[in-house]
Amino acid sequence: xxxxxxxxxxxxxxxxxxxxxxxxxxxxxxxxxxxxxxxxxxxxxxxxxxxxxxxxxxxxxxxxxxxxxxxxxxxxxxxxxxxxxxxxxxxxxxxxxxxxxxxxxxxxxxxxxxxxxxxxxxxxxxxxxxxxxxxxxxxxxxxxxxxxxxxxxxxxxxxxxxxxxxxxxxxxxxxxxxxxxxxxxxxxxxxxxxxxxxxxxxxxxxxxxxxxxxxxxxxxxxxxxxxxxxxxxxxxxxxxxxxxxxxxxxxxxxxxxxxxxxxxxxxxxxxxxxxxxxxxxxxxxxxxxxxxxxxxxxxxxxxxxxxxxxxxxxxxxxxxxxxxxxxxxxxxxxxxxxxxxxxxxxxxxxxxxxxxxxxxxxxxxxxxxxxxxxxxxxxxxxxxxxxxxxxxxxxxxxxxxxxxxxxxxxxxxxxxxxxxxxxxxxxxxxxxxxxxxxxxxxxxxxxxxxxxxxxxxxxxxxxxxxxxxxxxxxxxxxxxxxxxxxxxxxxxxxxxxxxxxxxxxxxxxxxxxxxxxxxxxxxxxxxxxxxxxxxxxxxxxxxxxxxxxxxxxxxxxxxxxxxxxxxxxxxxxxxxxxxxxxxxxxxxxxxxxxxxxxxxxxxxxxxxxxxxxxxxxxxx
Ligand code: GLC
Numbered sequence: 001x002x003x004x005x006x007x008x009x010x011x012x013x014x015x016x017x018x019x020x021x022x023x024x025x026x027x028x029x030x031x032x033x034x035x036x037x038x039x040x041x042x043x044x045x046x047x048x049x050x051x052x053x054x055x056x057x058x059x060x061x062x063x064x065x066x067x068x069x070x071x072x073x074x075x076x077x078x079x080x081x082x083x084x085x086x087x088x089x090x091x092x093x094x095x096x097x098x099x100x101x102x103x104x105x106x107x108x109x110x111x112x113x114x115x116x117x118x119x120x121x122x123x124x125x126x127x128x129x130x131x132x133x134x135x136x137x138x139x140x141x142x143x144x145x146x147x148x149x150x151x152x153x154x155x156x157x158x159x160x161x162x163x164x165x166x167x168x169x170x171x172x173x174x175x176x177x178x179x180x181x182x183x184x185x186x187x188x189x190x191x192x193x194x195x196x197x198x199x200x201x202x203x204x205x206x207x208x209x210x211x212x213x214x215x216x217x218x219x220x221x222x223x224x225x226x227x228x229x230x231x232x233x234x235x236x237x238x239x240x241x242x243x244x245x246x247x248x249x250x251x252x253x254x255x256x257x258x259x260x261x262x263x264x265x266x267x268x269x270x271x272x273x274x275x276x277x278x279x280x281x282x283x284x285x286x287x288x289x290x291x292x293x294x295x296x297x298x299x300x301x302x303x304x305x306x307x308x309x310x311x312x313x314x315x316x317x318x319x320x321x322x323x324x325x326x327x328x329x330x331x332x333x334x335x336x337x338x339x340x341x342x343x344x345x346x347x348x349x350x351x352x353x354x355x356x357x358x359x360x361x362x363x364x365x366x367x368x369x370x371x372x373x374x375x376x377x378x379x380x381x382x383x384x385x386x387x388x389x390x391x392x393x394x395x396x397x398x399x400x401x402x403x404x405x406x407x408x409x410x411x412x413x414x415x416x417x418x419x420x421x422x423x424x425x426x427x428x429x430x431x432x433x434x435x436x437x438x439x440x441x442x443x444x445x446x447x448x449x450x451x452x453x454x455x456x457x458x459x460x461x462x463x464x465x466x467x468x469x470x471x472x473x474x475x476x477x478x479x480x481x482x483x484x485x486x487x488x489x490x491x492x493x494x495x496x497x498x499x500x501x502x503x504x505x506x507x508x509x510x511x512x513x514x515x516x517x518x519x520x521x522x523x524x525x526x527x528x529x530x531x532x533x534x535x536x537x538x539x540x541x542x543x544x545x546x547x548x549x550x551x552x553x554x555x556x557x558x559x560x561x562x563x564x565x566x567x568x569x570x571x572x573x574x575x576x577x578x579x580x581x582x583x584x585x586x587x588x589x590x591x592x593x594x595x596x597x598x599x600x601x602x603x604x605x606x607x608x609x610x611x612x613x614x615x616x617x618x619x620x
Contacts, residue, residue, distance in 0.1 A: 013059070014051040017298045018044070024325070025294045029242075032287050039242035046246060050253040051299045058259060058300065061152065065302035072157070072262075072304060072329070072474070073367060075544035078535050079108035079159075081374060082479035083124075084138055087509045091139035095147045098154060100514075104482055104528075105535045108474060109151060110159040110264065112375055114138050118170045120496050121233040124375065124506065125161070126266060127168035131251040141258060148259025159262035159306060162252050165270045166234040174235050178222055187244050188235050189227035189273065191216075196275065197225050204229070204279045209423040211499055215279075229270055229279070239271050239288055249295050256300045263296075264306045265289065265328065269315065281315050289319065289327040304329040306369060312381050313358060320366045333359070333368035333473060338378050340467065341431075344439070344460070345405040345415075347578040349560040353552045354386055356562065359471075364547045368473035372464055373438075373481060377420035377430035377502055396427035403429050406438055414440030414453065416487060418501045434505045436461060436484040441523060445486075456579055458484075458523060459610035462530050463575055466612045469538050470562050470573040472546040480507070482531055483514045483524040537594050537614065543569035554586055559607060568620030572613075579609035591615035 029040050054062075065071055080101065088094035091114065101109060113125025116133040125135070134140050151158050167174055176184035191197055197216040204215050207230050216225050217232035227236040237244050252263055272284040289307070296303050307319045307328030313335045321327030339355045359368070380402055384395040404410040406417040417433030436442065440457035443449060461484065469475050488507025497503040517528040538544045548566035555561035558578035564571045572591070576582050586602040593600050594614040607613065 012051075014048060014298065017301065018047070021294045021298055025291060028287050028291050028294075032284060032291075033242045033245075035242060039246060043242075043246050043249070046250050047253075047295055047299055050250065050257060054257050054300060057149070057152075058257065058302070061261075062300055062302035070547070073546040075542060075546070076539045077108050077157075077474050078105050078539075079110060079369070079474050079476035080104065080106040080479055080482075081110035081112065081159075081371075081476055082509070083112040083375070083506060084114055085508075086506065087479055090137065091134065091143040091147050095143075095150050098150060098156070101156065102154060104477075105532060105539075106477070107155055108157045108159065108262075108476070110262070110476065111161075113161045113163065114144070115163075118168055118233070121168065121170070121231070123231050123234060124500075124502070126163050127166070127231065127234045128163050129168040129170040130172075132254060145258050152259065157261040158259065159264055160255055160260045161264045161266050162255060163266045164237070164248050164252070165267045166228070166230060166236045169233045169235055171235075177226075177235075178219065180222070183243075186241050187238055189238055191225045192223075194225065197227070199275055200227075200273075200279070203276055206423075208421055209425075209428070210421045227273065230267070236273065237271070238273070239284070240273075245288060245291070249292055252292060253295065253299050256296065256303045260303065262304045262306050262330070264308055265292070266308050268307050268319070268328075269309055269311055281311060281318075286318065286321070286327060290321060290325060293321070293327055293329075306330045306332075308332060310334050310376070310379060310381070313355070313383060317362055317366065320362075323363065323365055330367045330369050330474065332374075333370045333471065334379075335381060335383075336368075336471065337371055338381055339383075340372065340464065341378055341406070341438070342380070342382055342402060343560070343577045344464070345402050347558050349555060349558060349575075349577055350390065351382065351387060352560055352577075353555070354383065356471075356552045356560075360551050364472065364549070367546055368471070369476050370468050370471045370473045371476045371478065372468055373435050373478040373505060374476075375478070375502065375506055377432050379430045399429065400427055403431060406431050406433065408443070414443040414457065416440075416442045418487075418504050420501045432501045432504045434485055434487055434507075435464070435478065435481045436523075436527075437487040437505075439464065441484050442486045445523075454523070456609060458526055459608070461527060462534075463577075463610045463612045465531055466534055466573070466614070467560070467575045469534050469544075470564070470575075470614070472548065472550055472564075474546075475538075477531075478505070480509055482528055483510075483517055484527045485510060485513065533595065541569060541571070541594070541616075542566050542620075543571045543616075554584065556582060556584060558582060559584060568618060569616065570618040572615045572617060574605065574607060574613045574615070576607040576609065576611045581609060581611075582607045589617070591617045592619075 084094045088097045115128045116130040116135050117125045148158050173184050173187050212231045215229045217228040269281045272282040273279045305328045309316050309319045319328045339352050343352045380399045387393040405413045406415045416437040417431045419429040420432045422429035439460040444453035444457045487504045491497040491503035516522040516524040543564045543566045548564045550564050553561040553563035559582050560575045562573045584605045589602045590599050
């Protein structure tokens, strides 16, 4: 007889969850670290203390979400990403302006980096000097918690960046490493000559070839070299050291315990380095992410991981892991985003259709965050093999065409973007600009522009947003896009920003301009309420749920078609990527135009230039 059977203490949620994950976690940890010391035991006790530090309201939220695990797959989620300083000045300013977000229909808010980061050496906040401290000009940790609480009371989920590949050179670990502390040094990659760094450089592509060439930095004061894949002030962490993994996971859980619902794993493909490789997407990265996922599952199961995997298509989906062993809960739909812009410039939807065929073939448990713009450049990570095979287009000349088009150099182009990190060796420039400036609204507002230019630009803007809202996943607006905010050319005059053209689309939110949304007929009014209408239709129809069946459908060379089915509903979205009118024969029958309620005969569907339709073919 089991002597303990009558006296066993109640098992805490923590113990239950740990038990479910224990074997896999231990296996992965030991496989990676061949841990002979007590790193794993330390890891487990760290998880326990993070669980104990999780406040009751968040534990209740965890339970709610465990009871409804698909809460983030709903068609009612609408996201927005923003820099708190640009939008509200600071965190309290964001909190005071949550009513604007509610007016926008936003219930998922991604706050760009807000942790302490040295001015002038911050890479937009992506060089963190203290993972437990908010940048003083933005507020305090208490302000962040208060913002999270208020968001939760309004049903808004919060996402925060977790910059895990590197720390700022001013992080205490980096400072101690600089002073020669061997334990601190073991958290980074230090070399006393260029032999190994030069070996790495042979196989590692550069992240910022113009603004920060190479992946290593010479430290004059120590007379040594440190690995810096991004900017020289961002020192790569060495995850081969289990202390780094333990402490960074603790930092992640610390942020989760402040009330974050989604943690964005910044630049995650880079976190494992190995000589002779590209140091991207190595198998150990997947082990690390899986272990972070397990850590969340044990401590804060309501918290999701969003992977920032800006890689070619085949490298992205593996970050979902498998259904049984998930890694990231969500990923950016980066290839669809850049292929969408390719389609704007070429007016040819074939590559986009090919891309969507691949997305639609993934299990619908794979959840993407869809977007037109984010805080970063648009990197032209297209399927060049396919373009070459089908259109004989080679990568370098095609990138040049896209960049010429979007910087307005190409004859007839109305776009006003700027290049980013132009690598003349590879012809590899990327692109920056707000959605409104890229689709021609900036050009159309010039005094000498023909009146139809503005109509066309607004139509293109709306069509692209409708396209984004038709895709499965969470649509995320870039703050300012909801009122057509233009490029911010002032960044050229700021010495701290001038070298980084991403600041052209990171302008301060223009509240005065946004006020014009209330004046009928203004650009702001048309875009704002046009979007609201689309969002409301999306939220009202289950056919937009992310577990709907979706496949590409119909269309022609310039018109993209996507069909969605869920329950009894069947919807076809059609998007004209050209300025010409297109007529399509989609067979027999009548559908309802969800935007106007009008009946549309399928054998003659007319899409004006940059027009789109949401046609409901069957309803439940
Ligand atoms: C991510 C961020 C980018 C930053 C980089 C380095 O890619 O999105 O803005 O420069 O990581 O942290």
